[in-house]
Amino acid sequence: MGEFVRLEVDEAIGTIRLDRPPMNALNARVQEELRAAALEATERTDVRAVVLYGGEKVFAAGADIKEMHTMSYTDMVERSAHLQSAFTAVARIPKPVVAAVAGYALGGGCELALCADLRFAAEDARLGQPEIQLGIIPGAGGTQRLARLVGPAKAKDMIFTGRFVNAAEALAIGLVDRVLPTDEVYEAAHGWAAQFAQGPAYALRAAKTAVDRGLESDLDTGLEIERLQFAGLFATQDKRIGFESFIAHGPGKASFSGS
Numbered sequence: 001m002g003e004f005v006r007l008e009v010d011e012a013i014g015t016i017r018l019d020r021p022p023m024n025a026l027n028a029r030v031q032e033e034l035r036a037a038a039l040e041a042t043e044r045t046d047v048r049a050v051v052l053y054g055g056e057k058v059f060a061a062g063a064d065i066k067e068m069h070t071m072s073y074t075d076m077v078e079r080s081a082h083l084q085s086a087f088t089a090v091a092r093i094p095k096p097v098v099a100a101v102a103g104y105a106l107g108g109g110c111e112l113a114l115c116a117d118l119r120f121a122a123e124d125a126r127l128g129q130p131e132i133q134l135g136i137i138p139g140a141g142g143t144q145r146l147a148r149l150v151g152p153a154k155a156k157d158m159i160f161t162g163r164f165v166n167a168a169e170a171l172a173i174g175l176v177d178r179v180l181p182t183d184e185v186y187e188a189a190h191g192w193a194a195q196f197a198q199g200p201a202y203a204l205r206a207a208k209t210a211v212d213r214g215l216e217s218d219l220d221t222g223l224e225i226e227r228l229q230f231a232g233l234f235a236t237q238d239k240r241i242g243f244e245s246f247i248a249h250g251p252g253k254a255s256f257s258g259s
Contacts, residue, residue, distance in 0.1 A: 004029065013050070015190070016037045026108040038092075038093055049199075050098075059104065059109050060105060060108060094205040095205065107128075110129055111138060112140075122180060132159060198258075206229035238254075
């Protein structure tokens with residue numbers, strides 16, 4: 001458990017909780033603790049789905065500007081690879097991941113939310129990539145994940161202007177998937193994750209891999225990724241359980257083992 005980031009596990013749902021008051025600024029230490037929490041969530045078999053959460057007041061307001069202010073080009077050449085790989089560790093968690101976003105999710109905070117499979121936003125949420133106002137651009141996946149999610153034109157508008165979008169606009173452009181009252185956003189995200197607590201773990205992993213890696217490839221390569229993931233699931237116990245349950249009881253009744 002890190003000083004500013006911890007993995008809390010409750011009935012097979014892991015919450016990666018950012019806790020660096022007042023704004024959850026993502027300094028180098030927080031980035032490395034995020035990596036560690038993501039790897040722990042990946043490796044633990046008792047974690048079947050994950051919620052990313054920064055608390056009711058702020059998700060994460062971005063990088064630690066005071067830390068970055070003194071960094072040179074050569075400093076950032078070294079640091080940027082660690083920054084991106086820490087966020088990629090979150091994006092590569094091979095389980096369903098949902099971000100519960102309240103308050104500000106700006107810069108690196110928005111980029112962290114983009115690493116989730118879905119984003120649930122509080123009504124007071126504000127998301128944005130304001131790096132341009134510092135004379136730089138997003139460096140933790142914002143130019144890539146945002147464009148893939150909302151399309152290049154909407155991503156360029158946000159990145160070029162550095163403006164914040166509110167929850168309603170974020171929902172309209174597909175940046176978030178649900179908008180809820182602030183005091184309900186975490187419970188809703190946890191509830192979404194909870195449906196996978198007894199799910200077919202390897203099938204969920206395969207589905208996430210096929211979608212994510214397929215989107216990084218051309219169609220033919222994506223189809224081959226899907227085919228291999230699909231065929232591989234026929235070696236799992238959950239495939240046997242799922243088919244036998246369907247034949248005996250109909251759809252949606254299987255109790256999967258996760259193996």
